[in-house]
Amino acid sequence: MSEHEQRTPVQLNTVSADDPRLQPAARRPELVEKVIAITFLLGIVLIAGFGAAYWVNAAPWTLGATFGGGLTLMGVGLIAWGKYLMPRGPFVEERHTMASTDEERNAFAAAIVERGGGVIKRRKFLGGLLGAGMGIFGVVAAFPLVRSLGPLPKGSLFHTDWAKGTYLVDITGRRVHQDDLAIGSIVTVYPEGLENTDNGQAVDQTVLIRISNENFVTQKGRETWGPSGYLAYSKLCTHLGCPVGLYEQQLQLLVCPCHQSMFDVTNGCIPNFGPAPRPLPQLPLQFDSAGYLQSQSDFNQPVGPGFWERS
Amino acid sequence: MSQTLNTKRSQRDAGGPYGKIGQSLNELDDRMGIAKGGRTFLDKIFPDHWSFMLGEIALYSFVVLLATGIFLTLYYVPSQDLTTYTGSYLPLYGQKVTEAFASTVNLSFAVRAGLLMRQMHHWSCDIFVGAIVVHMGRVFFTGAFRKPRETNWVIGTTLLILAIVNGFLGYSLPDDLVSGTGIRIAYSIILSIPVVGSYVAFFLFGGNFPGTSIIPRFFILHVLIIPLVILALVGAHMGLLVRQKHTQFPGKGKTENNVVGTPMYPVFMAKTTGFMFVVSGAIALLGAFAQINPIWQFGPYTASRISYAVQPDWYMGFLDGALRIFPAWSFHSFGHTIPLEVTIPAVIFPGILFNLIMAWPAIERKFTKDNAMHNLLDRPSNRPKRTAAGVAVAVLCAMLFIASSTDVIANFFHVSLNTVLWAMRVLCIVVPILAYPVTYKIAREMQGFAGAGKRKTTNIVTRTIEGEYVATPAPVYVDDMEHENEHDAVPVPTYVVGDDEGQSDENINGVRRIPR
Known part of the structure; x- marks a missing residue:
């Protein structure tokens, strides 16, 4: 209590050299000095150890442990020095008004x-x-x-590279044949020739799911879009454009791992859970004479997330 | 004369009483007039309260960011050109990856201390943003933003926004699967802005997503443009701090017209330099022992691939959470689409949030009509409305942050995703609304409670010769007594809690007798 009472703050430039406020805060400065010295010594050892660890190309955690440990110890020592061995104060400084005359x-x-x-x-x-x-x-x-x-958006957000008669290929460029997929299987397909391009990957990416052996109709007006049970949907989530990469086979749902939107594959990929507002656009399919899958046209709607110009 | 200057001693004397150092200082002062300003600088007083250290954490983690960032630029290649990875990480050997990804993996594995530097860089970013937020909390709840410091509050908020943006840009640079998905989401968010969205997105990304310009453009923004702005604003922040001097809590000898504490030189300088070492050391230890962003496990970004249970860095969590729980309300009319399910949570909500934060000093002044200078800080409980408002906003952000892991929560607790989604929707509305009155009530109760906010001095219990136990309240710290007196100067709403429950009967001369 008495110690606190004498600690009335003073101005630094008025204080005399023997003022108690200029004395160290520690009660036993010699002991504190020893402790700080040991801390510094350990810190130096660790920092030198970092050099050695670097020299022998040691594991990253060794580098970090010596470097971080050394810095921390030096820091702790320096803080203790400032806190216990330097003038304890308190000192006061007058403020000057900001305002001019x-x-x-x-x-x-x-x-x-x-x-x-x-x-x-x-x-x-x-x-x-x-x-x-x-x-x-x-x-x-x-x-x-x-x-x-950059270029103006123009029509590029409305169209993909899918067109009448474009072959569906997988990531290796191989065309998909009528007999390739078992029921319940899924593969990501691209327009032939674009499977390794940025636009092919980012815009045209499509999930191809085989849902049955028979022609499958997901919505009214899409009677010919799902030959032999093959259904193709844009893989871009209509929420924020993440690839809709999860297929829940039992419930026949496509799930977006980003924000958990779920799309009903059997019903035109209408979203039934999560923040996605629109169904995944469907790609109408057909077979060529040899039984390879082609698109009948572009998607029925712009793919991916919403934007102002979209109707 | 020339003879007297010939001896070493006389030369020393001619330089004044402070020897060689004094002489060089004089030479400097002749040319630049540093003595007066230098003295003021060395004598600058820093308050001793621990909460003033939070801003220092932000500053020093920024120093670590700059140092480790410079190291990383020496090895990182900002290019989306494809290359075949032939480095030492075998699972990726022979894969086609971008130069950006390959160089990041290489600087992690092939450059000595490279992984440490990269992990330190990432950790210090997370700590930088975190320290800014906590520091802002301190400034907000103690009213340090009031006149004359409103400008510094706005600068600080701008720094927070820049830190978040630059953190996101840096997170994107390795071009790994997870960050690429993040960029894809950012692109779609920009696309969702009504009228100009698609133009902004195309100009920023140099075309439709992904294009080939993102990585080089993000790189120059991340390493040059935004850091320069941050540096300039940090300079302005500190410059204003020195000019306006620190705020301080009320206490012994502390008034609106002074600052009490320790001087810059040597005490604060020693403490703060030591603290810089501790902050850097702690970040280095995190970089050593806590793995962060192992991009080689995620693999390179391919637009048609995706990973499960991906979360952004923590400071993006509230946005991701808002995007997850916001309902699918899209606006389609008049031949246009406004994707409200994106625009509201990811554009309008953060816009309102940050504008509200920036405008808070003006808003508060509108209500309090308080135009006075404030250098003494408030105790949060003495400003219950401000405290309650701040807690409500903070709690809302915390709830949104939790909502950014709905899928992980559902998996972990074995509940349906639907339950978690609706729980978070309800909590995000209910908890902030409840937080306001609850905080307000707690703050008011604390005002009425004698000794609240004071140092916790317990009773001293002694045993008398007769064997009776006597509890005497321990002496109050002088600082705290002064604290009470200082309060008279601050207009505090008076609030008294009921009765003392008859305790006064047993309280005789401050001695409370405990029956045997």
Whole structure:
């Protein structure tokens, strides 16, 4: 209690050299000094150990343990030094008001309003021209800066590379034959020739599921889209465009692992759980004369997440 | 004269009483006039309260970010060109991967200390954002943002946003499966902005997703442009801090017109440098022992592949959670689509949140009509409405963060995903609404409770010769007594809790007798 009472804060520049506030905070400085010295020594050993570990190309955790341990010990020692062996204070510093004197304020405001303002007011036409020039420059300068960054979206968000007669191929470029998939099987397919391109992977990716042996109708008006039980849906989730990569075979649901939207494969992939607002677009399928799968046309809707221009 | 200067001693004397160092300082002062400002700087007083350390954690983790980040740029290749991986990690051997991915795996395995540096970089980012958030909490709940420090509050909030954005950009650079999915989601979020969304997305990504420009563009944003802005704002943040001086809690000798604590030199300098070492050391230990973002396990990004149970870095959690639990309300009319299921949780909600945070000092002033300068801090319980509002917002973010792992929760507790989804939807609305009155009530109760917020001094129990036990309240710290007096200056709503439950009968001269 008494110790606390004498610790009235003083200003640093008024304090005499023998003031108790300039004394170390520790009751037994010699002991603290020894402890800090040991901490520093251990820290030095570990930091040197980091050098050695680096030299012999030791495991990453050895590097981190020596480096981190050494730094931590040096830091702890330094904090203890500051806390226990340096002037304990407390000291006080006066604040100065932010605000200037009234004269200074007025002079400043006068400089802006009268000197500058007067000049501009008198030459309104010149000021207007300057402003217009700067404005036009701003707009014009934005063209190369912004417009060059990328192409305009135009129709690219509406269409994929699927068209009439495009062959469905897997990631290795192999066409899918009528007999390839067993019932309940699933494969990711791409338009032939685009299986290794960015657009083929990111935009055209399609899941092909075989659901039965018979022609399968998922919605009214899609009578010919599922020959021999083959159904193809866009693999881009209509929520945020993650690949709808999980197939729950028993419930015949396609599941998006990102935000758990679920789509009913047998019913035109209408979402029945999660944040996805629209069904996955379906790709109408047909067989060529040899029994290889082709698309009849592009998807019935724009694929992927929603955007303003989409109707 | 020339003779006297010839001896070493006389040369020393001519330099003034402080020897060679003093002489060089004089030379510097002749040229730059550093003495006065330098003295003020060395004498700058820092308050001793522990909560002022939170901002230091942010600052020093940023230092670690810069240091480890420079190391990483020496090895990382910001290119989406395909290459065949032929490094030392056998499961990936011979696979076609991007240069970005290959170089990140190589700097992890083939460069000495590379993995440590990468893990430290990632950990310090998580800690950087975390420290900013906690530091903001301190500033908010103690009212340190009030006049004259509103500008610094806005700068700080901007720093938080920049830190989150840059963290996301950096997380994307390795071009691994998980981060690539993150970019895909970010692209779709931009696409969801009404009217201009598709244009912004195309200009930012250089075309339709994924294109070939993301990695180089994200790289230059991540390592140059945003760090420069952050550095400039950190400079402004600290500059304003020095100019306006620290706030402080009320206490002995502490007024609105002074700062009490320890001086910059040598005490604070020693402590803060030591603390920088401790922060860096702790990050290094995390980098050594806690694996983070093992991209070689995720594999390279391929747009048609996906992984299960993927979560972003923690500071993106609240956004991901909001996206998960928001209902599928899409707007389709007049030939246009507004994907509200994305726009509301991922664009409008964070927009409102961060604008609300930035505008808070102005909002609060509107209600309190308080235009005075404030250098003494509030105790949160003395400002129950502000505290309750802050807790409600924090709790909302925490609930959304939990919602970002609905699938993991459902798996772990063996409940249906539907149950978890609806539970989180309800909790995200109910808990913040409940948090406000509960916090408000607790704060008001604490005001009425004598000794609340003071140091916890218990009773001293002694046994008399007769064998009777006597409990005497331990002496109050002087600091705390002053604290009480200082309160008179701060307008605090008065609130008294009922009766003392008859305790006064037994309380005689501060001695409470416990019956044998």
